[in-house]
Amino acid sequence: MNMDISRRRFLQGAGAGVAGTALGAFGFGGVEAAYAATVKEFRLFRTTEARSTCPYCAVACGMMVFSAPSAETGRMEVVHIEGDVDNPVNRGTLCPKGAGALDYIRSPQRVKVPMYRKAGADAFEEVSWDFAMERIAQLMKEDRDANFIETNADGVTVNRWPTMGFLSGSSCTNETGWITWKVARGLGMLQIENQARI
Amino acid sequence: MTNNWTDIQNADIVLVMGGNAAEAHPCGFKWVTEAKSERGAKLMVVDPRFTRTAAVSDHYAPIRSGSDIAFLSGVINYLLSNDAIHTEYVRNYTNAAYIVGEGYGFSEGLFTGYEEDRRAYDRSSWEYEIGEDGFAKRDMTLQHPRCVYQLMKAHFAAYTPEMVQRISGTPEDKFLKVAEWVASTANGERSMTIMYALGWTQHSHGAQNIRSAAMIQLLCGNIGVPGGGINALRGHSNVQGITDIGTLTASLPGYLAMPTDAEPTLDSHLAKRAFTPLQENQVSYWQNYNKFYVSFLKGMYGRNATADNQFGYDWLPKLDTTYDALKMFDVMHKGQTTGLLCQGFNPLMSIAYSGKSVAALAKLKFLVSMDPIETDTAYFWQNHGEFNDVDTASIQTEVFMLPVTSFVEEEGSLTNSSRNIQWKWRAADPYFESRRDTDILADLFLRLRKLYDDEGGTAPGPIQAIDWSYADPMAPAAEEILRELNGRALTDLRDAEGKVVRRAGEQLAGFGEMRADGSTDGVQWIYTGVYSPEGNLSQRRDNSDPSGKNVYGSWGFCWPANRRILYNRASADPDGKPWSEEKAYVFWDGQRWGGADVPDFPPTSNPSLRTGPFIMTPEGTSRLFARGFMAEGPFPVHYEPFEAPVLNPMFPAIRGNPAARVFDNDMEIFGDAEEFPIVATTYRLTEHFHYWTKSVRYNAVVQPEFFVEMSHALAEERGISPGQMVSVRSHRGEVKGRAMITKRLQPLQVDGRTLHYVGLPLHFGFVGQARKASPVNSLTPPVGDANAQTPEFKAFLVDVTPLADPVA
């Protein structure tokens, strides 16, 4: 039903253009130009649409996410989000959280580049991805080498790494969840938790 | 959820308790509104606060936070003593007829087998009597004095309406109206859905809250039927999926278990999970555990997993003890943890007793935050005055903040609270220098593996054994990973006659195809079918409803096996006939099971076999008596929160849940009612989501700051004016905020005294766009549910005092 409304809006946009042309045909060329200048282009015309779901609660409302290339970076960035009218659960609606999701994507708190705080330092500094990943891998290996337990007191193979923890995000995809499981358990971690309890 | 969002429209009665769907899950709550307007359904809300859900209800009953079991047990007592139960359902589909052994008993608030020093039970007496044929004994007339039905009648008799009023503060007439409306559904003609959230789980007896509700639904015959069910609304967008995957200390994907020290071999692990049926002709589906386990190991270790090396069982870590979040921070606080990776997680805000959390984080050698946005946790070392008063220079923790793509910058699947796995398509390029979680983890894993290859180290074997055969090892694709979750045939699979039913390399169409001999893989058996030979079914977007019962079976893929309502065989009577025309859903047509949904039953199993509808249990029935599966007892009991304003009116000698873990048995951590006489509870605002949206401008504008909600009566007693700054202190910390004085909170009469409340929204902290506040969890106690370790955020004690002069 909402889909019809947006189609209607689309037609109204076209309708305005047709009206202008009709005025032009009657010899009001200047009026046409002036009028055309006041009509804003339908802002989703040049966008690409993708179907997504809300990042917040587990109702998982369907979203239609519209993107366009950024003038600055040339990369596809989101310009508009609305509820997915086809989704049988939310049927085009979004609540006050979901309706503001665009502002989450462009939050002033977005972490832009890898940041690193040295021991005792009073600020973060920018570092490269390579530096951050290499340092983290080194720290993890050092600790795993020192604290990994291969067998317990009874000689049972236990292969565990008790000194490292992983808090796994419950807003991540199933695919991220599995890669997280595979890596964390694969290394031997037991301290693993997600947000199911909180 | 046993049912699903759109199914709520089929309900006649909706009970919302321990949740506030109208504000926390607004677009799901619309299905309650539909049920009301389309069917004339009645909504009742039981909550300490007159929430917006209560505001649109047909009946509201107030309740003291932390006393849900007394209330629900009162409903159970009402149903049993008025014989307002769906008798045939109860007789055939629950364990009401099962006879419990003579050793079982309950007195003075404790079940048999309690060991006080361990704060735990020896649960061996909580079992059925087994007959000579090896099956559990039953009395289908429900008359045997030790059958579950009779034990229940005795156990719940104490929870009279007067007792409910005394403990819960709910006026008797308001309680009775709830009980009567519940009872109106105990007939197969009408159904009730129960919707809950963290208001039920975040208690030291949270799991028993939910069990109590499930028992009510079973007594009424409301499980497995349209418009029924016990429905967890759930928080984060993929908390269902991530729980299914099992990134929890004791879990493997699909609710399989981690190996423990007591299970040195794969066979010893599997032997404990044989799940032999307790009655004739029962499915006891967990008998297939070995097939799922071996297929998991084949997925995890690929070619390296062989029958000769127990399919790699030894490479998995073995659990010595469980490490839930509370335990993790306790261990960290003791200085026993070196590093912590936080993925989309802000534990400083979300874990109980943040004073302890910040001290614990300061003992780490390193902390890594992987998140699209900055978190308070990543800044735990920074001094924010009263909001985070730390000595930065003395904190030696190295901290990394890695930029991760936001939800629109990646594709993949998420599982909603209705168990529906839905695909989302990528809508934008990564912003700034952000990378996907999977790419970051692949990078980390491959670096570590290379370090072990190049320089050796402790136990490289388990790392080298992992199967990482992605097309681009540095960037596994989401589709590829979903296929891995689903599983495939590794050799040609043949049926008993030798006919090939699945070619080597083909995706599996269902978990029924999995084998225990290593010829299939698939790490997440409950999802098998989502990426079948037909393709990626999570991408399906057909929103038709062929049965007209609000079942959208071709939208996404619902686990297990695309079933939209669990246990749906129970929507028909033992002969396979629908209990009523109105609620017809899945039934026997003489040849097969069919109907509006995928039957939760063997498709050609004749009803005359009397196979029970709860195919996962060895009984074939559901359990009113939980046997040894619950830490604090086979039946729910009213236990007070650890910080309670009154002594337990039923069992005054017992503090809190006797089987809940208290670290180092340290009762000093709890405050008492003399010093802290006011009950506090945390809650969510409709404009905010957890601790993220305080960093989102739009949300911070509409709800800019922390506040303290209280009644007019409390404000008057304490001399507090609207908008005045107040201090809220618990035994562990203090927060400050403006007083919001409302009629939504009213004092309650509990056990002969007037009890006051404050409500505390949980969304605020010291990082972001909203006004700074101390974490609400600086107040909360680090004690959790005895089974799930969900922290007790919903009932604790505080005192409230005005801070500055009243505003004019």
Ligand code: SF4
């Ligand atoms: S829009 Fe609101 S109700 Fe829908 S998923 Fe998002 S947070 Fe939940």
